[in-house]
Amino acid sequence: MNDESSLLEGCKRNEQSAYEALFRRYAGKMLAVARRYSKTNFEAEDLVQESFIKIFQKIHMFENKGSFEGWIKRIVVNTALNHFDKTKKEHYHVDIQTSVDIPDTQLESIFERLSNEELLQILQELPEGYRMVFNLYVIEGYTHKEIGEMLDISEGTSKSQLFKAKAMLHKLFERYKVEALNG
Numbered sequence: 001m002n003d004e005s006s007l008l009e010g011c012k013r014n015e016q017s018a019y020e021a022l023f024r025r026y027a028g029k030m031l032a033v034a035r036r037y038s039k040t041n042f043e044a045e046d047l048v049q050e051s052f053i054k055i056f057q058k059i060h061m062f063e064n065k066g067s068f069e070g071w072i073k074r075i076v077v078n079t080a081l082n083h084f085d086k087t088k089k090e091h092y093h094v095d096i097q098t099s100v101d102i103p104d105t106q107l108e109s110i111f112e113r114l115s116n117e118e119l120l121q122i123l124q125e126l127p128e129g130y131r132m133v134f135n136l137y138v139i140e141g142y143t144h145k146e147i148g149e150m151l152d153i154s155e156g157t158s159k160s161q162l163f164k165a166k167a168m169l170h171k172l173f174e175r176y177k178v179e180a181l182n183g
Helices: 004-012 016-037 041-061 068-086 104-113 116-123 128-139 144-151 155-175
Strands: none
Touching: 004 016, 004 041, 016 041, 016 068, 016 116, 016 128, 041 068, 068 128, 068 144, 116 128, 116 155, 128 144, 128 155, 144 155
16 A cells, blocks of 8 residues: 555545555655744654644545645644644744845755754744744745735735844854855
């Protein structure tokens, strides 16, 4: 039961082995997604568990339109956003006394030089609001308008949060001695 359509059909028939195989197949990838949205590995693991409960409950709703992995990923991202919304402890606005903006091409260059663990460690240091907007815009590819709707903030706030996230990342990259900013 390795191919995706067999897994889907098995899950739709409530076969335990299909659920287990589906989880084994995608849990690692989805943990990487959840880690970008969480402060700790424990929190990310909880998000993945909660996401897979939703996936298993809603699997009959997947209509083979688009990528199944993309559908799973959207559930993980939405679960992370809902968790963030319920547990907001930090405000979206944190004062940063800098006007540094890092062009996206420089960010990509920096990301390529970091291991996944280093990148996650740096991203996890961002305040939750910054991290959410940064992940949704830079990594997931949503527009500021879409982010505003998802997080119930204005489009301008989304842009401001991204700008501030980049400024804070600049400081964090300096602290981690990433030299890619000058070249």
